[in-house]
Amino acid sequence: MSSAGPGRRRGRPASAEKVAGEPGTRDRILSSARAEFAESGYDKASVRAIARGAGVDSALVHHYFGTKEQVFVAAVEGAFAPAMDIPDLLSGGREQWGEQLAGYVLGIWEDTVTRDPLLAIMRSAVANETAAAIFRGLIGRNLLRRVAGNLGAPDAELRVELAVAQLVGTALLRYVIKLEPIASVPVEELAGRLGPVVQRHLTG
Amino acid sequence: MSSAGPGRRRGRPASAEKVAGEPGTRDRILSSARAEFAESGYDKASVRAIARGAGVDSALVHHYFGTKEQVFVAAVEGAFAPAMDIPDLLSGGREQWGEQLAGYVLGIWEDTVTRDPLLAIMRSAVANETAAAIFRGLIGRNLLRRVAGNLGAPDAELRVELAVAQLVGTALLRYVIKLEPIASVPVEELAGRLGPVVQRHLTG
DNA sequence: GTCTATATCGTGATAGAC
């Protein structure tokens, strides 16, 4: 998981100490990888296509990240650190948690920036155990621990997961399967209907 | 989609009119295909592995069904005709529809016979458009038309799909992602919690 | 840093022997 770390590294950061020149190529690869994994899922997405999308050779992708799995981890899991690290989830009163949680999840799905990593996880986790583990880790760290901890009930974790099931299922039908009419209904309409249901799961 | 149909076919069914001897080989292939598609999803599952599971050669699989996609359709979509064709869905009163629908969906997921085709569809529909179309067709034909028709509300379809989202999301976390504790909780516990929520979606 | 070339493997599908 650690990237480099050459042990001893002190003093003035020289202009080219080890690997200096990366004029955005690495980021372009990561961006292309996110798009590919989002569209095709882990197994179907190819390193060649990722490289093509970044305008480089496939060997260069391996040069930067190693295996395809490491590309996936770098591209997808890394993108969640900022997205999931929201400070004020469940800031309001207890009776607003449902509305807040539903609105937050729908929000990151509607945002075109955070949608790609979510699609990538979703499309990959169902057929690839590594991606499934990442998925479990994301929900565990970001929702179970944080939300269930505030509930203070013996069945808190199950409550949160049933709420997550509603939200993930909605995202699946709307953004992945594209089932009508749920795929086209305004997000405010969805939020209005899901808020109370999530609330019921959490505190009902 | 039609299988054979040699036009004129009358009189006594001769012992070997066209293709007579299929001593279960075809069924063994279908069974193996269901298992493979359930475990790996459409893209990851290979015709060779399906053939191996049936104890035959991969060429024979093509001989029977044609393309891999036709194997998938035959193995998965066909298995839903009996499973989905239940006669008494929504037989009780309006206030029991939630409980009935939740119990029915959880039931076919718990049944080890019907679970494999469901897993196959689930694992395949998220990354493969053909499988997604089958998934949409299944929900559309078996749930939207039948359940929404009984609701008699202008937003009936959206109501049903939100209920389906809850149930599909639960199945995803429990049977595919295997997220704890929802993966291990008794099914009766789940049914008790999901029934009222589904009811709320439908008639709330 | 970036790419060329290649090794190695697995895939879906088909032709044709038996």
Place this chain on the structure above:
DNA sequence: GTCTATCACGATATAGAC
């Protein structure tokens, strides 16, 4: 009916030139 042999292709990954 079932299998052998093979084609054509794309995959991941690596070695090494520049």
